[in-house]
Amino acid sequence: MPKILIVDDEAIVARSMQKTLLRAGYAVETAPGCDQGWQALNDSQDFDLVLLDLNMPGFGGTPAEDAGLDMLERIHETWPDLPVLILSAYDDPTRASEAANRGARGFNVKGREQNVLEQIQSILSGGQ
Amino acid sequence: MTPQNQTELEKAERRARLLEAANLVGRQVTSILDLDELLPKTVDIICDSYGFYYAGVFLVDESGQFAVLRAGRGDPGKAMLAAGHKLEIGSHSMIGWATGQRQARIALDVDADAEHFKNPHLPLTRSEMALPLVVGEKVVGAVTVQSTEERAFSDEDILTLQTMADQLAVAINNAHLLKELQRANADLLRAKTYEALTAATSQAIHWIGNKALPMTTAVERIRADAASGKVDEEDLDLIAESARLIIEVKENLLGPIREPQTRPVMASDLVRAAAFQVGLPEALVTIDVAPGTPHIQADSAQMVRALRNILKNSIEAHAKRIYVHISPAADGRVALSIADDGDGMLAEMKDKVWAAFVSTKEHHTGLGLPAALLVVNQHQGSIALESIPYKGTTVEIWIPAAHAAESPLLTNGPRDILLVDDDDPWAAFALETLAAAGHRVTRATAIQAADLVLLDEAQFHAEMPDIIAQLKAHNLLGKTVILSAAPSVDAVNYFSQNGINHVALKPYTAAELTALA
Structure with a gap:
């Protein structure tokens, strides 16, 4: 069963996405910030995909608008093949481009995230 | 020169100096409405021109009971101001008497005048004059002038100083009137702001309530249905629709809040981009420049957002034609007039369209024009709307013209550039500019080999998936730059998922364009 990590400090968002992904048959863990997310990735080493918020507690715990981009970069450096999707409240093409350049496989805006599951299924089945 | 002539000459010189001083005060009082600036200047002019020991200006306080010192010459003045020196109107003092009786009082020998107030700060005073400041029937204050000599004031001095005091009284009265006007204006502004906020808040509360209710009631029904295992699809649709409207509020109201990143942009191209993003057929919109x-001078993404909202309104008002006229306007601005032949609106709606959550249409947030207004305001522009029922609506926007700065051509050696774009004014600019920079440039919608492909996102005459397929076949995806006046997250995702990671803001100056090449 593919395993997904959701990193988001908004508990209700993390829980809602977790429920959707659990129903779709994935194993799902959640983390409320970069430190905990990084710890989870290092502890288990067997995640197949990461779903990252942007504005959340960064490394060191201080909330930062682009904390998720830092984590994306670190993930991409350490595990270049681990797919990362962004799920952010920002409807911001500049951040979307930045995320694409740092290796994100997609950028989703909260509220318009209806095709996240489809994207995840496509990526984990070997597609785009 | 005889001693008599010498005295006459000195008198004439002094008279000239006094007239000049009176003139100076006259000029100052008409130009300065700030009493904190005017009153100290007046006491300095009096002392410097007449050579008096001391001068001070008192103003009647709001209670009308005291004359309060507001400006005083030199250190004695400073000390008395710091002590809050004031004299009761009608009291036993020169100022008290002059303000009480509305008449000038002169003590040519202060020791012999019963009304003179022995002021410890001014021990050398030997003669004193108190001139009331009167406007019509009202005393607004008084001026005190003091000399170290007995009988220091000539008739001429009294006359010129009283003239000066009369002018000063008018100026003080004007300053008071201005202050009252400003206060009344501020009160009115506060009242209007409060009224507008209350109206907007009540609209928002009403709106949110209406959008929340279908969700809460549908959730209750779904809970009740859960036991039986049946699902009411309509309830799910109601929740989805409410959520969609709430997201629309976030995107329309919060989207434009970021500070505009302005640069010189081609207004007509922004209209084309907005029309493309709204999905209008090219033939429906006529752009005349x-x-x-x-x-x-604009943030292209923000302006496209505003224009998109205006065009959407036209379409929803069943417009068959939209005519856009762009022209230079007064005050260094450019005017964009967007006229449609749609349904138009009633006069009572015209003033309300700028308020959020006001809409005549079903399933609408009423945020399109408020968001456009927000964007235009952020650009130091203006926006206005005229509408005639069953005839159509015209929205006019005025935006500051771009500063005509030098825009140098940047050359990195000649390259073969393929410009994938419609035949429009921007393409003409790009072809000319890139050729001038020494590049070999071709405009086409059919893909061919090139060192660089500049691909306009807004293609009215070609399908993007076809273009991408051709780029892939020619192995050009990595050499392609998507140009967008208003890139969206969805577009970035779409291109990135199709192998094009470079989405750039569409350039409108030679420097911006040639930097891409």
Whole structure:
């Protein structure tokens, strides 16, 4: 069963996405910030995909608008093949481009995230 | 020169100096409405021109009971101001008497005048004059002038100083009136702001309530249905629709809040981009640009957002034609007039359209024009709307023209550039500019080999998936730059998922364009 990590400090968002992904048959863990997310990735080493918020507690715990981009970069450096999707409240093409350049496989805006599951299924089945 | 002539000459010189001083005060009082600036200047002019020991200006306080010192010459003045020196109107003092009786009082020998107030700060005073400041029937204050000599004031001094005091009284009265006007204006502004906020808040509360209710009631029904295992699809649709409207509020109201990143942009191209993003057929919109119209200084993404909202309104009002006229306007601005032949609106709606959550249409947030207003305001522009029922609506926007700065061509050696774009004014600019920079440039919608492909996102005459397929076949995806006046997250995702990671803001100056090459 593919395993997904959701990193988001908004508990209700993390829980809602977790429920959707659990129903779709994935194993799902959640983390409320970069430190905990990084710890989870290092502890288990067997995640197949990461779903990252942007504005959340960064490394060191201080909330930062682009904390998720830092984590994306670190993930991409350490595990270049681990797919990362962004799920952010920002409807911001500049951040979307930045995320694409740092290796994100997609950028989703909260509220318009209806095709996240489809994207995840496509990526984990070997597609785009 | 005889001693008599010498005295006459000195008198004439002094008279000239006094007239000059009176003139100076006259000029100052008409130009300065700030009493904190005017009153100290007046006491300095009096002392410097007449050579008096001391001068001070008192103003009647709001209670009308005291004359309060507001300006005083030198250190004695400073000390008395710091002590809050004031004299009761009608009291036993020169100022008290002059303000009480509205008459000038002169003590040519202060020791012999019963009304003179022995002021410890001014021990050398030997003669004193108190001149009331009177406007009509009202005393607004008084001026005190003091000398170290007995009988220091000539008739001429009294006359010129009283003239000066009369002018000063008018100026003080004007300053008071201005202050009252400003206060009344501020009160009115506060009342209006409060009224507008209350109206907007009540609209928002009403709106949110209406959008929340279908969700809460549908959730209750779904809970009740859960036991039986049946699902009411309509309830799910109601929740989805409410959520969609709430997201629309976030995107329309919060989207434009970021500070505009302005640059010189081609207004007509932004209209084309907005029309493309709204999905209008090219033939429906006619764009007419007056010769010599400069670029506008704007954030292209924000302006496209505003224009999109206006065009959407036209379509929803069943417009068959939209005519856009762009021309230079007064005050260094550019005017964009967007006229449609749609349904128009009633007069009572016209003033309300700028308020959020006001809409005549079903399933609407009423945020399109408020968001456009927000964007235009952020650009130091203006927006206005005229509408006639069953005839159509015209929205006019004025945006500052771009500063006509030098825009140098940047050359990195000649390259073969393929410009994938419709035949429009921007393409003409790009072809000319890139050729001038020494590049070999071709405009086409059919893909061919090139060192660099500049691909306009807004293609009215070609399908993007076809273009991408051709780029892939020619192995050009990595050499392609998507140009967008208003890139969206969805577009970035779409291109990135199709192998094009470079989405750039569409350039409108030679420097921006040639930097891409």
